[in-house]
Amino acid sequence: MLSQTSTVAAxxxxxxxxxxxxxxxxxxxxxxxxxLNLRELWQYRDLLWILVERNITVIYxxxxxxxxxxxxxxLIGAGVLSVIFGRIAKLPSDGAPYPLFVFxxxxxxxxxxxxxxxxxxxxxxxxxxxxxxxxxxxLIPLSHTxxxxxxxxxxxxxxFIFMTVxxxxxxxxxxxxxxFLFLTAMAATGVAFWFSALSVKYRDTNxxxxxxxxxxxxxxxxxxxxxxxxxxxxxxxxALNPVVGFVEGFRWAVLGRSALTPTMxxxxxxxxVFVLVSGAFFFRRTERxxxxxx
Amino acid sequence: xxxxxxxxxxxxxxxxxxxxxxxxxxxxxxxxDLMNLPRRxxxxxxxxxxxxxETFWALKNVSFDVKQGxxxxxxxxxxxxxxxxxxxxxxxxxxxxxxxxxxxxxGSLLEVGTGFHPELTGRENVxxxxxxxxxxxxxxxxxxxxxxxxxxxxxxxDTPVKRYSSGMYVRLAFAVAAHLEPEILLIDEVLSVGDARxxxxxxxxxxxxxxxxxxxxxxxSHSMPTVARLCPRTIWLRGGEIAADxxxxxxxxxxxxxxxxxxxxxxxPEGLSNAGVHELKFKSVALxxxxxxxxxxxxxxxxxxxxxxxxxxxxxxFCRIGFLVxxxxxxxxxxxxxxxxDVKGGRREPGSYLIRxxxxxxxxxxxxxxxxxxxxxxxxxxxxxxxxxxxxxxxxPALPGAAMNLPRVGVIRxxxxxxxxxx
Numbered sequence: 001m002l003s004q005t006s007t008v009a010a011x012x013x014x015x016x017x018x019x020x021x022x023x024x025x026x027x028x029x030x031x032x033x034x035x036l037n038l039r040e041l042w043q044y045r046d047l048l049w050i051l052v053e054r055n056i057t058v059i060y061x062x063x064x065x066x067x068x069x070x071x072x073x074x075l076i077g078a079g080v081l082s083v084i085f086g087r088i089a090k091l092p093s094d095g096a097p098y099p100l101f102v103f104x105x106x107x108x109x110x111x112x113x114x115x116x117x118x119x120x121x122x123x124x125x126x127x128x129x130x131x132x133x134x135x136x137x138x139l140i141p142l143s144h145t146x147x148x149x150x151x152x153x154x155x156x157x158x159x160f161i162f163m164t165v166x167x168x169x170x171x172x173x174x175x176x177x178x179x180f181l182f183l184t185a186m187a188a189t190g191v192a193f194w195f196s197a198l199s200v201k202y203r204d205t206n207x208x209x210x211x212x213x214x215x216x217x218x219x220x221x222x223x224x225x226x227x228x229x230x231x232x233x234x235x236x237x238x239a240l241n242p243v244v245g246f247v248e249g250f251r252w253a254v255l256g257r258s259a260l261t262p263t264m265x266x267x268x269x270x271x272x273v274f275v276l277v278s279g280a281f282f283f284r285r286t287e288r289x290x291x292x293x294x
Numbered sequence: 295x296x297x298x299x300x301x302x303x304x305x306x307x308x309x310x311x312x313x314x315x316x317x318x319x320x321x322x323x324x325x326x327d328l329m330n331l332p333r334r335x336x337x338x339x340x341x342x343x344x345x346x347x348e349t350f351w352a353l354k355n356v357s358f359d360v361k362q363g364x365x366x367x368x369x370x371x372x373x374x375x376x377x378x379x380x381x382x383x384x385x386x387x388x389x390x391x392x393x394x395x396x397x398x399x400x401g402s403l404l405e406v407g408t409g410f411h412p413e414l415t416g417r418e419n420v421x422x423x424x425x426x427x428x429x430x431x432x433x434x435x436x437x438x439x440x441x442x443x444x445x446x447x448x449x450x451x452d453t454p455v456k457r458y459s460s461g462m463y464v465r466l467a468f469a470v471a472a473h474l475e476p477e478i479l480l481i482d483e484v485l486s487v488g489d490a491r492x493x494x495x496x497x498x499x500x501x502x503x504x505x506x507x508x509x510x511x512x513x514x515s516h517s518m519p520t521v522a523r524l525c526p527r528t529i530w531l532r533g534g535e536i537a538a539d540x541x542x543x544x545x546x547x548x549x550x551x552x553x554x555x556x557x558x559x560x561x562x563p564e565g566l567s568n569a570g571v572h573e574l575k576f577k578s579v580a581l582x583x584x585x586x587x588x589x590x591x592x593x594x595x596x597x598x599x600x601x602x603x604x605x606x607x608x609x610x611x612f613c614r615i616g617f618l619v620x621x622x623x624x625x626x627x628x629x630x631x632x633x634x635x636d637v638k639g640g641r642r643e644p645g646s647y648l649i650r651x652x653x654x655x656x657x658x659x660x661x662x663x664x665x666x667x668x669x670x671x672x673x674x675x676x677x678x679x680x681x682x683x684x685x686x687x688x689x690x691p692a693l694p695g696a697a698m699n700l701p702r703v704g705v706i707r708x709x710x711x712x713x714x715x716x717x
Contacts, residue, residue, distance in 0.1 A: 026393060044425075133384070133426050
């Protein structure tokens with residue numbers, strides 16, 4: 001009986017199109033650069049959250065250790081890096097304990113690279129959806145920007161544990177973490193837009209990106225401090241790689257020691273915004289061909 | 295014209311078939327493009343126009359209007375542009391020229407279970423699928439019970455859908471889409487899956503949707519009976535252009551006149567066969583006359599034989615395999631199964647089999663018919679349903695006297711016995 005009433009209620013729902021004379025939307029071939037259409041993204045926000053939930057559930061469903069992997073992977077990674085670069089190569093760490101130093105770098109780096117990597121293959125993995133249903137395609141790579149936050153949160157908790165172990169007192173600087181995270185997310189999403197759009201046309205990206213990211217990590221001050229670069233000029237140039245800014249920003253927030261200068265910070269922020277905006281426009285431009293070639 | 299639901303004007307869509315890289319690899323690599331770059335630049339400099347690619351028009355200047363509450367069928371052969379049209383109306387792909395104005399929210403069901411994720415449970419997939427089709431979360435919540443009840447999967451709500459049977463999958467997918475409440479619903483050939491009972495239920499739901507709520511439905515199908523039943527108006531697409539647009543019976547009649555294929559046998563190659571499921575695959579079907587010779591033309595008084603060979607890969611119980619005959623305007627004429635005579639025949643052991651069904655002569659009205667195949671476990675699961683695999687005609691009985699041979703009303707024309715005496 002209950003479901004009966006709900007049917008009736010839904011049926012009397014007045015339809016807005018009753019007297020509408022202007023079309024709800026026009027289908028025309030687009031020419032040149034399309035608009036970003038952020039309003040539509042907002043209308044589909046529920047789908048974004050559901051995709052985020054799906055990403056999280058699917059990644060760790062049917063794995064015995066489940067979420068433990070999220071913490072275990074970077075922990076082992078940091079351990080290996082500490083032994084090779086801290087113990088054997090004896091790289092400097094701005095006076096901080098090397099394992100914590102490298103773990104801070106990894107936290108920022110992992111968020112960036114995991115987001116970029118997962119979302120770059122996301123369109124291909126959802127080819128079925130892309131070729132059969134309409135929705136703003138940007139949501140697919142974008143959903144990974146959010147679902148990877150879980151991995152980030154786990155690593156952040158581990159940083160706090162490390163801090164207690166090494167006796168590093170928390171400061172107000174920790175409040176800057178969300179800010180740096182926001183910048184990282186922008187750049188990662190931008191990279192994701194570029195690569196996911198490219199991957200629809202060129203499957204090469206699936207092979208190129210992991211390699212590219214591997215090299216990128218070593219170019220991003222994860223295992224060594226930016227302070228190793230003596231000249232201020234060169235350091236600003238170094239900051240054109242936005243990940244340097246995130247990694248150093250993180251260390252500044254956690255350890256209080258960092259070679260991050262205001263100039264470097266603004267360069268990082270500028271590059272991040274540029275990567276995001278250019279990626280979004282490139283994505284929108286290639287989007288119209290997705291269903292035909294995927 | 296405020297009662298328009300959608301207006302399509304000169305809609306065209308072309309694809310470039312590139313001759314330089316073969317389609318075998320499927321995807322172009324960066325290498326291909328880089329290697330071709332010098333040649334392209336060179337060609338441009340010389341302004342040569344040797345065509346390296348060919349344009350294929352999937353749709354060419356298609357124009358039509360659909361009124362609110364109208365149910366429109368779209369028919370046509372494979373590759374006629376039906377699916378491309380739906381994809382453009384659904385904004386999945388862009389037109390090359392022309393355009394369409396759409397008044398209202400569009401919902402679509404282009405393929406069953408699109409957007410279902412196998413790892414997620416039925417419950418999770420209802421929300422995912424609903425959101426993908428454009429529903430708000432609150433809206434889905436409101437309809438959740440109704441959707442689940444319609445799909446009849448209450449017990450399996452928290453089971454990952456990868457463990458669902460194909461029937462359950464289809465039911466859930468259809469249920470979500472049917473409760474979408476868009477003003478315009480685009481449906482592509484999805485009702486041919488699922489068991490017969492659910493098909494009936496889905497058809498009824500669609501009729502209800504169109505009749506009671508005044509929603510506009512565009513329905514693409516290969517199944518003439520379904521189109522004839524559901525849609526008062528039909529458009530026939532041929533080679534990307536509109537070949538006919540009008541009342542369904544007229545359009546379907548025209549379509550069947552042109553597309554009558556004189557083929558007495560159809561076989562499905564092993565390996566790439568879609569004529570079956572894991573457990574059971576059809577191999578070939580043939581139309582034979584009383585002497586066992588393949589033919590598509592039968593005399594009125596002559597029996598008609600349907601012959602079907604199939605392979606069972608996994609033993610099945612209560613399975614029935616049979617034939618459906620429709621007249622070309624879509625009216626079902628009859629349905630017969632191999633278990634009609636022997637109920638124990640429902641048990642199938644692995645192996646290859648041949649069945650033959652003899653339809654007596656002096657029964658079918660002269661005209662054209664289409665033969666469909668069906669295999670399933672009644673009330674539980676539909677295994678294979680193939681519509682219109684072969685077509686045949688029954689020739690006029692050529693009775694003495696011209697008046698005897700005039701067309702008659704009715705679905706069949708049985709030979710009847712007459713007694714007469716003078717009182």
